[in-house]
Amino acid sequence: MFEAVLSNGVVLKKIVESIKELVTEVNLEITSDGLSIQAMDSSHIALIVLILKASEFEEFQCDRPQNLGISITYLNKLLKIAGNDDSIKLKSESDSGILTLTFQGPNNEKICEFNLNLLTLDAEHLGIPEQEYSAEVKMSSLEFTKICRELTQVTDTLNISIDKEAIKFAVSGNVGAGCITMRGNVSDKVEENLFIRVNGNVNMAFSLRYLNLFNKAAMLSEEVVLFLSPEVPIVIQFVFDLGELKYFLAPKVADDN
Known part of the structure:
Protein backbone atom coordinates (compact mmCIF):
# COMPACT_ATOMS: atom_id res chain seq x y z
CA MET A 1 0.00 0.00 0.00
CA LEU A 118 -3.61 3.53 -13.34
CA LEU A 119 -1.84 2.77 -16.63
CA THR A 120 0.56 0.00 -17.55
CA LEU A 121 3.66 1.77 -18.83
CA ASP A 122 7.17 0.60 -19.64
CA ALA A 123 9.34 1.24 -16.59
CA GLU A 124 12.29 2.74 -18.46
CA HIS A 125 14.85 4.39 -16.20
CA LEU A 126 17.74 6.30 -17.75
CA GLY A 127 21.08 6.29 -16.02
CA ILE A 128 22.16 9.92 -15.62
CA PRO A 129 25.92 10.03 -15.05
CA GLU A 130 27.43 12.35 -12.48
CA GLN A 131 28.71 15.41 -14.30
CA GLU A 132 31.11 18.19 -13.37
CA TYR A 133 29.75 21.24 -15.15
CA SER A 134 31.88 24.04 -16.55
CA ALA A 135 29.43 26.70 -15.44
CA GLU A 136 26.80 27.19 -12.75
CA VAL A 137 24.49 30.19 -12.70
CA LYS A 138 21.95 30.92 -9.96
CA MET A 139 19.49 33.71 -10.64
CA SER A 140 15.91 34.86 -10.15
CA SER A 141 13.54 32.39 -11.82
CA LEU A 142 11.18 35.24 -12.72
CA GLU A 143 14.02 37.18 -14.36
CA PHE A 144 15.11 34.15 -16.39
CA THR A 145 11.49 33.57 -17.42
CA LYS A 146 11.14 37.20 -18.49
CA ILE A 147 14.35 37.09 -20.56
CA CYS A 148 13.35 33.91 -22.39
CA ARG A 149 9.83 35.16 -23.07
CA GLU A 150 11.01 38.51 -24.40
CA LEU A 151 13.72 37.10 -26.65
CA THR A 152 11.29 34.61 -28.19
CA GLN A 153 9.93 37.61 -30.13
CA VAL A 154 13.13 37.56 -32.23
CA THR A 155 13.82 33.86 -32.84
CA ASP A 156 13.51 30.39 -31.30
CA THR A 157 17.22 29.93 -30.58
CA LEU A 158 18.84 31.41 -27.49
CA ASN A 159 22.61 31.66 -27.27
CA ILE A 160 23.96 31.61 -23.71
CA SER A 161 27.56 32.69 -23.12
CA ILE A 162 29.18 32.85 -19.70
CA ASP A 163 32.47 34.17 -18.39
CA LYS A 164 33.61 35.07 -14.87
CA GLU A 165 32.04 38.51 -15.07
CA ALA A 166 28.67 38.02 -16.72
CA ILE A 167 26.13 35.88 -18.51
CA LYS A 168 24.85 36.95 -21.91
CA PHE A 169 21.59 35.90 -23.53
CA ALA A 170 21.73 36.60 -27.27
CA VAL A 171 19.39 36.05 -30.21
CA SER A 172 19.68 36.64 -33.95
CA GLY A 173 16.86 36.23 -36.46
CA ASN A 174 15.41 37.56 -39.70
CA VAL A 175 13.99 40.61 -37.95
CA GLY A 176 17.23 41.53 -36.20
CA ALA A 177 19.39 40.62 -33.23
CA GLY A 178 19.65 41.41 -29.55
CA CYS A 179 21.57 40.67 -26.37
CA ILE A 180 20.82 40.90 -22.65
CA THR A 181 23.86 40.97 -20.36
CA MET A 182 23.69 40.34 -16.62
CA ARG A 183 26.68 40.73 -14.34
CA GLY A 184 27.31 38.75 -11.18
CA ASN A 185 25.75 40.44 -8.17
CA VAL A 186 25.13 39.61 -4.51
CA SER A 187 21.96 41.14 -3.13
CA ASP A 188 19.46 40.62 -0.33
CA LYS A 189 16.76 40.78 -3.00
CA VAL A 190 16.30 37.48 -4.85
CA GLU A 191 15.30 39.27 -8.05
CA GLU A 192 18.66 41.10 -8.10
CA ASN A 193 20.90 38.22 -7.00
CA LEU A 194 23.11 36.57 -9.64
CA PHE A 195 25.75 33.97 -8.81
CA ILE A 196 28.20 32.82 -11.48
CA ARG A 197 30.78 30.05 -11.22
CA VAL A 198 32.60 29.19 -14.42
CA ASN A 199 35.73 27.36 -15.48
CA GLY A 200 36.82 29.00 -18.73
CA ASN A 201 34.18 30.34 -21.11
CA VAL A 202 30.91 28.69 -22.11
CA ASN A 203 28.96 29.46 -25.29
CA MET A 204 25.95 27.31 -26.21
CA ALA A 205 22.60 27.56 -28.01
CA PHE A 206 19.21 26.16 -26.95
CA SER A 207 15.59 26.04 -28.06
CA LEU A 208 13.60 28.89 -26.54
CA ARG A 209 10.40 26.93 -27.05
CA TYR A 210 11.60 24.33 -24.56
CA LEU A 211 13.11 26.87 -22.18
CA ASN A 212 9.76 28.66 -22.01
CA LEU A 213 8.03 25.37 -21.20
CA PHE A 214 10.56 24.66 -18.45
CA ASN A 215 10.03 28.11 -16.98
CA LYS A 216 6.48 27.20 -15.98
CA ALA A 217 8.22 25.74 -12.92
CA ALA A 218 9.24 29.26 -11.83
CA MET A 219 6.05 29.23 -9.74
CA LEU A 220 7.74 26.59 -7.55
CA SER A 221 10.91 28.48 -6.65
CA GLU A 222 12.17 32.06 -6.54
CA GLU A 223 15.53 30.93 -7.93
CA VAL A 224 16.63 28.82 -10.87
CA VAL A 225 20.03 27.18 -11.25
CA LEU A 226 21.57 26.58 -14.69
CA PHE A 227 24.34 24.00 -15.15
CA LEU A 228 26.23 24.06 -18.46
CA SER A 229 29.15 22.29 -20.11
CA PRO A 230 30.08 22.21 -23.80
CA GLU A 231 28.36 19.50 -25.84
CA VAL A 232 26.23 18.13 -22.98
CA PRO A 233 22.61 18.95 -22.07
CA ILE A 234 21.94 22.02 -19.98
CA VAL A 235 20.35 21.31 -16.60
CA ILE A 236 17.71 23.75 -15.36
CA GLN A 237 16.97 23.12 -11.69
CA PHE A 238 14.18 24.41 -9.47
CA VAL A 239 14.58 23.58 -5.76
CA PHE A 240 11.67 23.90 -3.33
CA ASP A 241 10.76 22.61 0.14
CA LEU A 242 9.23 19.36 -1.09
CA GLY A 243 12.13 18.46 -3.39
CA GLU A 244 13.43 19.47 -6.80
CA LEU A 245 12.44 19.54 -10.46
CA LYS A 246 15.17 19.34 -13.10
CA TYR A 247 14.97 19.67 -16.87
CA PHE A 248 17.68 18.45 -19.25
CA LEU A 249 17.90 19.87 -22.78
CA ALA A 250 20.47 19.08 -25.46
CA PRO A 251 22.19 22.08 -27.04
CA LYS A 252 21.53 23.07 -30.63
CA VAL A 253 24.30 22.57 -33.17
CA ALA A 254 25.15 24.85 -36.06
CA ASP A 255 23.02 23.03 -38.64
CA ASP A 256 19.92 22.68 -36.41
CA ASN A 257 16.85 24.38 -37.78
Missing part, protein backbone atom coordinates in the same frame (compact mmCIF):
# COMPACT_ATOMS: atom_id res chain seq x y z
CA PHE A 2 1.02 3.58 -0.68
CA GLU A 3 -0.37 6.64 1.08
CA ALA A 4 0.91 10.21 1.27
CA VAL A 5 -0.61 13.42 2.61
CA LEU A 6 0.48 16.89 1.55
CA SER A 7 -1.02 19.75 3.57
CA ASN A 8 0.12 22.35 1.03
CA GLY A 9 -1.66 20.73 -1.90
CA VAL A 10 -1.11 23.70 -4.20
CA VAL A 11 2.52 22.58 -4.61
CA LEU A 12 1.39 19.37 -6.31
CA LYS A 13 -0.93 21.39 -8.54
CA LYS A 14 2.02 23.59 -9.58
CA ILE A 15 4.30 20.61 -10.24
CA VAL A 16 1.80 18.96 -12.57
CA GLU A 17 1.10 22.30 -14.26
CA SER A 18 4.86 22.64 -14.85
CA ILE A 19 5.24 19.34 -16.73
CA LYS A 20 1.87 18.71 -18.39
CA GLU A 21 2.84 20.22 -21.75
CA LEU A 22 5.96 18.06 -21.95
CA VAL A 23 4.68 14.66 -20.86
CA THR A 24 1.20 13.10 -20.92
CA GLU A 25 1.92 9.78 -19.18
CA VAL A 26 4.55 8.96 -16.55
CA ASN A 27 5.59 6.28 -14.12
CA LEU A 28 5.43 7.54 -10.55
CA GLU A 29 8.22 5.70 -8.75
CA ILE A 30 7.53 5.24 -5.05
CA THR A 31 9.98 4.10 -2.38
CA SER A 32 10.31 4.72 1.34
CA ASP A 33 12.47 7.74 0.42
CA GLY A 34 9.71 9.47 -1.51
CA LEU A 35 8.27 9.96 -4.99
CA SER A 36 10.13 10.45 -8.25
CA ILE A 37 9.44 10.82 -11.95
CA GLN A 38 11.88 10.46 -14.82
CA ALA A 39 10.37 11.02 -18.24
CA MET A 40 11.28 12.12 -21.76
CA ASP A 41 9.02 14.42 -23.74
CA SER A 42 7.29 12.92 -26.79
CA SER A 43 10.01 14.22 -29.14
CA HIS A 44 12.77 12.74 -26.96
CA ILE A 45 14.45 16.14 -26.79
CA ALA A 46 13.92 17.01 -23.13
CA LEU A 47 14.22 14.94 -19.96
CA ILE A 48 12.29 15.68 -16.76
CA VAL A 49 13.50 14.51 -13.35
CA LEU A 50 11.29 15.14 -10.32
CA ILE A 51 12.21 14.13 -6.77
CA LEU A 52 9.86 14.62 -3.80
CA LYS A 53 11.18 13.72 -0.35
CA ALA A 54 9.08 11.51 1.93
CA SER A 55 10.26 13.52 4.95
CA GLU A 56 8.54 16.67 3.61
CA PHE A 57 5.07 15.08 3.49
CA GLU A 58 2.81 15.26 6.55
CA GLU A 59 2.24 11.52 6.23
CA PHE A 60 4.06 9.03 4.02
CA GLN A 61 3.70 5.26 3.89
CA CYS A 62 5.12 2.87 1.31
CA ASP A 63 5.08 -0.86 2.04
CA ARG A 64 7.25 -1.74 -0.95
CA PRO A 65 8.86 -0.01 -3.95
CA GLN A 66 6.36 0.35 -6.77
CA ASN A 67 5.61 2.14 -10.03
CA LEU A 68 2.24 3.76 -10.67
CA GLY A 69 1.42 4.58 -14.29
CA ILE A 70 -0.23 8.00 -14.26
CA SER A 71 -2.01 10.04 -16.93
CA ILE A 72 -0.67 13.54 -16.34
CA THR A 73 -3.42 14.91 -18.57
CA TYR A 74 -6.22 13.54 -16.38
CA LEU A 75 -4.35 14.10 -13.12
CA ASN A 76 -4.08 17.77 -14.04
CA LYS A 77 -7.83 17.94 -14.69
CA LEU A 78 -8.59 16.45 -11.29
CA LEU A 79 -6.12 18.70 -9.48
CA LYS A 80 -7.85 21.76 -10.94
CA ILE A 81 -10.83 20.80 -8.76
CA ALA A 82 -8.74 21.10 -5.59
CA GLY A 83 -8.62 24.50 -3.92
CA ASN A 84 -5.26 26.18 -3.39
CA ASP A 85 -5.71 25.83 0.39
CA ASP A 86 -6.72 22.16 0.25
CA SER A 87 -4.64 19.29 1.56
CA ILE A 88 -4.19 16.41 -0.89
CA LYS A 89 -3.99 12.74 -0.02
CA LEU A 90 -2.72 10.16 -2.51
CA LYS A 91 -3.52 6.52 -1.84
CA SER A 92 -3.17 3.27 -3.77
CA GLU A 93 -3.89 -0.18 -2.42
CA SER A 94 -1.58 -2.93 -3.66
CA ASP A 95 -2.62 -4.23 -7.11
CA SER A 96 -5.83 -2.18 -7.06
CA GLY A 97 -5.09 -0.44 -10.35
CA ILE A 98 -6.39 2.80 -8.87
CA LEU A 99 -4.91 5.96 -7.37
CA THR A 100 -7.33 7.68 -5.01
CA LEU A 101 -7.03 11.44 -4.58
CA THR A 102 -8.71 13.15 -1.64
CA PHE A 103 -8.93 16.95 -1.44
CA GLN A 104 -9.81 18.39 1.96
CA GLY A 105 -10.55 22.03 2.73
CA PRO A 106 -8.70 23.80 5.58
CA ASN A 107 -11.71 23.59 7.92
CA ASN A 108 -12.88 20.18 6.71
CA GLU A 109 -15.91 21.95 5.25
CA LYS A 110 -15.51 20.13 1.93
CA ILE A 111 -13.97 16.78 1.04
CA CYS A 112 -13.64 15.58 -2.56
CA GLU A 113 -12.54 12.07 -3.50
CA PHE A 114 -11.67 10.83 -6.98
CA ASN A 115 -10.29 7.58 -8.37
CA LEU A 116 -7.76 7.72 -11.20
CA ASN A 117 -7.27 4.51 -13.16
Whole structure:
Protein backbone atom coordinates (compact mmCIF):
# COMPACT_ATOMS: atom_id res chain seq x y z
CA MET A 1 0.00 0.00 0.00
CA PHE A 2 1.02 3.58 -0.68
CA GLU A 3 -0.37 6.64 1.08
CA ALA A 4 0.91 10.21 1.27
CA VAL A 5 -0.61 13.42 2.61
CA LEU A 6 0.48 16.89 1.55
CA SER A 7 -1.02 19.75 3.57
CA ASN A 8 0.12 22.35 1.03
CA GLY A 9 -1.66 20.73 -1.90
CA VAL A 10 -1.11 23.70 -4.20
CA VAL A 11 2.52 22.58 -4.61
CA LEU A 12 1.39 19.37 -6.31
CA LYS A 13 -0.93 21.39 -8.54
CA LYS A 14 2.02 23.59 -9.58
CA ILE A 15 4.30 20.61 -10.24
CA VAL A 16 1.80 18.96 -12.57
CA GLU A 17 1.10 22.30 -14.26
CA SER A 18 4.86 22.64 -14.85
CA ILE A 19 5.24 19.34 -16.73
CA LYS A 20 1.87 18.71 -18.39
CA GLU A 21 2.84 20.22 -21.75
CA LEU A 22 5.96 18.06 -21.95
CA VAL A 23 4.68 14.66 -20.86
CA THR A 24 1.20 13.10 -20.92
CA GLU A 25 1.92 9.78 -19.18
CA VAL A 26 4.55 8.96 -16.55
CA ASN A 27 5.59 6.28 -14.12
CA LEU A 28 5.43 7.54 -10.55
CA GLU A 29 8.22 5.70 -8.75
CA ILE A 30 7.53 5.24 -5.05
CA THR A 31 9.98 4.10 -2.38
CA SER A 32 10.31 4.72 1.34
CA ASP A 33 12.47 7.74 0.42
CA GLY A 34 9.71 9.47 -1.51
CA LEU A 35 8.27 9.96 -4.99
CA SER A 36 10.13 10.45 -8.25
CA ILE A 37 9.44 10.82 -11.95
CA GLN A 38 11.88 10.46 -14.82
CA ALA A 39 10.37 11.02 -18.24
CA MET A 40 11.28 12.12 -21.76
CA ASP A 41 9.02 14.42 -23.74
CA SER A 42 7.29 12.92 -26.79
CA SER A 43 10.01 14.22 -29.14
CA HIS A 44 12.77 12.74 -26.96
CA ILE A 45 14.45 16.14 -26.79
CA ALA A 46 13.92 17.01 -23.13
CA LEU A 47 14.22 14.94 -19.96
CA ILE A 48 12.29 15.68 -16.76
CA VAL A 49 13.50 14.51 -13.35
CA LEU A 50 11.29 15.14 -10.32
CA ILE A 51 12.21 14.13 -6.77
CA LEU A 52 9.86 14.62 -3.80
CA LYS A 53 11.18 13.72 -0.35
CA ALA A 54 9.08 11.51 1.93
CA SER A 55 10.26 13.52 4.95
CA GLU A 56 8.54 16.67 3.61
CA PHE A 57 5.07 15.08 3.49
CA GLU A 58 2.81 15.26 6.55
CA GLU A 59 2.24 11.52 6.23
CA PHE A 60 4.06 9.03 4.02
CA GLN A 61 3.70 5.26 3.89
CA CYS A 62 5.12 2.87 1.31
CA ASP A 63 5.08 -0.86 2.04
CA ARG A 64 7.25 -1.74 -0.95
CA PRO A 65 8.86 -0.01 -3.95
CA GLN A 66 6.36 0.35 -6.77
CA ASN A 67 5.61 2.14 -10.03
CA LEU A 68 2.24 3.76 -10.67
CA GLY A 69 1.42 4.58 -14.29
CA ILE A 70 -0.23 8.00 -14.26
CA SER A 71 -2.01 10.04 -16.93
CA ILE A 72 -0.67 13.54 -16.34
CA THR A 73 -3.42 14.91 -18.57
CA TYR A 74 -6.22 13.54 -16.38
CA LEU A 75 -4.35 14.10 -13.12
CA ASN A 76 -4.08 17.77 -14.04
CA LYS A 77 -7.83 17.94 -14.69
CA LEU A 78 -8.59 16.45 -11.29
CA LEU A 79 -6.12 18.70 -9.48
CA LYS A 80 -7.85 21.76 -10.94
CA ILE A 81 -10.83 20.80 -8.76
CA ALA A 82 -8.74 21.10 -5.59
CA GLY A 83 -8.62 24.50 -3.92
CA ASN A 84 -5.26 26.18 -3.39
CA ASP A 85 -5.71 25.83 0.39
CA ASP A 86 -6.72 22.16 0.25
CA SER A 87 -4.64 19.29 1.56
CA ILE A 88 -4.19 16.41 -0.89
CA LYS A 89 -3.99 12.74 -0.02
CA LEU A 90 -2.72 10.16 -2.51
CA LYS A 91 -3.52 6.52 -1.84
CA SER A 92 -3.17 3.27 -3.77
CA GLU A 93 -3.89 -0.18 -2.42
CA SER A 94 -1.58 -2.93 -3.66
CA ASP A 95 -2.62 -4.23 -7.11
CA SER A 96 -5.83 -2.18 -7.06
CA GLY A 97 -5.09 -0.44 -10.35
CA ILE A 98 -6.39 2.80 -8.87
CA LEU A 99 -4.91 5.96 -7.37
CA THR A 100 -7.33 7.68 -5.01
CA LEU A 101 -7.03 11.44 -4.58
CA THR A 102 -8.71 13.15 -1.64
CA PHE A 103 -8.93 16.95 -1.44
CA GLN A 104 -9.81 18.39 1.96
CA GLY A 105 -10.55 22.03 2.73
CA PRO A 106 -8.70 23.80 5.58
CA ASN A 107 -11.71 23.59 7.92
CA ASN A 108 -12.88 20.18 6.71
CA GLU A 109 -15.91 21.95 5.25
CA LYS A 110 -15.51 20.13 1.93
CA ILE A 111 -13.97 16.78 1.04
CA CYS A 112 -13.64 15.58 -2.56
CA GLU A 113 -12.54 12.07 -3.50
CA PHE A 114 -11.67 10.83 -6.98
CA ASN A 115 -10.29 7.58 -8.37
CA LEU A 116 -7.76 7.72 -11.20
CA ASN A 117 -7.27 4.51 -13.16
CA LEU A 118 -3.61 3.53 -13.34
CA LEU A 119 -1.84 2.77 -16.63
CA THR A 120 0.56 0.00 -17.55
CA LEU A 121 3.66 1.77 -18.83
CA ASP A 122 7.17 0.60 -19.64
CA ALA A 123 9.34 1.24 -16.59
CA GLU A 124 12.29 2.74 -18.46
CA HIS A 125 14.85 4.39 -16.20
CA LEU A 126 17.74 6.30 -17.75
CA GLY A 127 21.08 6.29 -16.02
CA ILE A 128 22.16 9.92 -15.62
CA PRO A 129 25.92 10.03 -15.05
CA GLU A 130 27.43 12.35 -12.48
CA GLN A 131 28.71 15.41 -14.30
CA GLU A 132 31.11 18.19 -13.37
CA TYR A 133 29.75 21.24 -15.15
CA SER A 134 31.88 24.04 -16.55
CA ALA A 135 29.43 26.70 -15.44
CA GLU A 136 26.80 27.19 -12.75
CA VAL A 137 24.49 30.19 -12.70
CA LYS A 138 21.95 30.92 -9.96
CA MET A 139 19.49 33.71 -10.64
CA SER A 140 15.91 34.86 -10.15
CA SER A 141 13.54 32.39 -11.82
CA LEU A 142 11.18 35.24 -12.72
CA GLU A 143 14.02 37.18 -14.36
CA PHE A 144 15.11 34.15 -16.39
CA THR A 145 11.49 33.57 -17.42
CA LYS A 146 11.14 37.20 -18.49
CA ILE A 147 14.35 37.09 -20.56
CA CYS A 148 13.35 33.91 -22.39
CA ARG A 149 9.83 35.16 -23.07
CA GLU A 150 11.01 38.51 -24.40
CA LEU A 151 13.72 37.10 -26.65
CA THR A 152 11.29 34.61 -28.19
CA GLN A 153 9.93 37.61 -30.13
CA VAL A 154 13.13 37.56 -32.23
CA THR A 155 13.82 33.86 -32.84
CA ASP A 156 13.51 30.39 -31.30
CA THR A 157 17.22 29.93 -30.58
CA LEU A 158 18.84 31.41 -27.49
CA ASN A 159 22.61 31.66 -27.27
CA ILE A 160 23.96 31.61 -23.71
CA SER A 161 27.56 32.69 -23.12
CA ILE A 162 29.18 32.85 -19.70
CA ASP A 163 32.47 34.17 -18.39
CA LYS A 164 33.61 35.07 -14.87
CA GLU A 165 32.04 38.51 -15.07
CA ALA A 166 28.67 38.02 -16.72
CA ILE A 167 26.13 35.88 -18.51
CA LYS A 168 24.85 36.95 -21.91
CA PHE A 169 21.59 35.90 -23.53
CA ALA A 170 21.73 36.60 -27.27
CA VAL A 171 19.39 36.05 -30.21
CA SER A 172 19.68 36.64 -33.95
CA GLY A 173 16.86 36.23 -36.46
CA ASN A 174 15.41 37.56 -39.70
CA VAL A 175 13.99 40.61 -37.95
CA GLY A 176 17.23 41.53 -36.20
CA ALA A 177 19.39 40.62 -33.23
CA GLY A 178 19.65 41.41 -29.55
CA CYS A 179 21.57 40.67 -26.37
CA ILE A 180 20.82 40.90 -22.65
CA THR A 181 23.86 40.97 -20.36
CA MET A 182 23.69 40.34 -16.62
CA ARG A 183 26.68 40.73 -14.34
CA GLY A 184 27.31 38.75 -11.18
CA ASN A 185 25.75 40.44 -8.17
CA VAL A 186 25.13 39.61 -4.51
CA SER A 187 21.96 41.14 -3.13
CA ASP A 188 19.46 40.62 -0.33
CA LYS A 189 16.76 40.78 -3.00
CA VAL A 190 16.30 37.48 -4.85
CA GLU A 191 15.30 39.27 -8.05
CA GLU A 192 18.66 41.10 -8.10
CA ASN A 193 20.90 38.22 -7.00
CA LEU A 194 23.11 36.57 -9.64
CA PHE A 195 25.75 33.97 -8.81
CA ILE A 196 28.20 32.82 -11.48
CA ARG A 197 30.78 30.05 -11.22
CA VAL A 198 32.60 29.19 -14.42
CA ASN A 199 35.73 27.36 -15.48
CA GLY A 200 36.82 29.00 -18.73
CA ASN A 201 34.18 30.34 -21.11
CA VAL A 202 30.91 28.69 -22.11
CA ASN A 203 28.96 29.46 -25.29
CA MET A 204 25.95 27.31 -26.21
CA ALA A 205 22.60 27.56 -28.01
CA PHE A 206 19.21 26.16 -26.95
CA SER A 207 15.59 26.04 -28.06
CA LEU A 208 13.60 28.89 -26.54
CA ARG A 209 10.40 26.93 -27.05
CA TYR A 210 11.60 24.33 -24.56
CA LEU A 211 13.11 26.87 -22.18
CA ASN A 212 9.76 28.66 -22.01
CA LEU A 213 8.03 25.37 -21.20
CA PHE A 214 10.56 24.66 -18.45
CA ASN A 215 10.03 28.11 -16.98
CA LYS A 216 6.48 27.20 -15.98
CA ALA A 217 8.22 25.74 -12.92
CA ALA A 218 9.24 29.26 -11.83
CA MET A 219 6.05 29.23 -9.74
CA LEU A 220 7.74 26.59 -7.55
CA SER A 221 10.91 28.48 -6.65
CA GLU A 222 12.17 32.06 -6.54
CA GLU A 223 15.53 30.93 -7.93
CA VAL A 224 16.63 28.82 -10.87
CA VAL A 225 20.03 27.18 -11.25
CA LEU A 226 21.57 26.58 -14.69
CA PHE A 227 24.34 24.00 -15.15
CA LEU A 228 26.23 24.06 -18.46
CA SER A 229 29.15 22.29 -20.11
CA PRO A 230 30.08 22.21 -23.80
CA GLU A 231 28.36 19.50 -25.84
CA VAL A 232 26.23 18.13 -22.98
CA PRO A 233 22.61 18.95 -22.07
CA ILE A 234 21.94 22.02 -19.98
CA VAL A 235 20.35 21.31 -16.60
CA ILE A 236 17.71 23.75 -15.36
CA GLN A 237 16.97 23.12 -11.69
CA PHE A 238 14.18 24.41 -9.47
CA VAL A 239 14.58 23.58 -5.76
CA PHE A 240 11.67 23.90 -3.33
CA ASP A 241 10.76 22.61 0.14
CA LEU A 242 9.23 19.36 -1.09
CA GLY A 243 12.13 18.46 -3.39
CA GLU A 244 13.43 19.47 -6.80
CA LEU A 245 12.44 19.54 -10.46
CA LYS A 246 15.17 19.34 -13.10
CA TYR A 247 14.97 19.67 -16.87
CA PHE A 248 17.68 18.45 -19.25
CA LEU A 249 17.90 19.87 -22.78
CA ALA A 250 20.47 19.08 -25.46
CA PRO A 251 22.19 22.08 -27.04
CA LYS A 252 21.53 23.07 -30.63
CA VAL A 253 24.30 22.57 -33.17
CA ALA A 254 25.15 24.85 -36.06
CA ASP A 255 23.02 23.03 -38.64
CA ASP A 256 19.92 22.68 -36.41
CA ASN A 257 16.85 24.38 -37.78
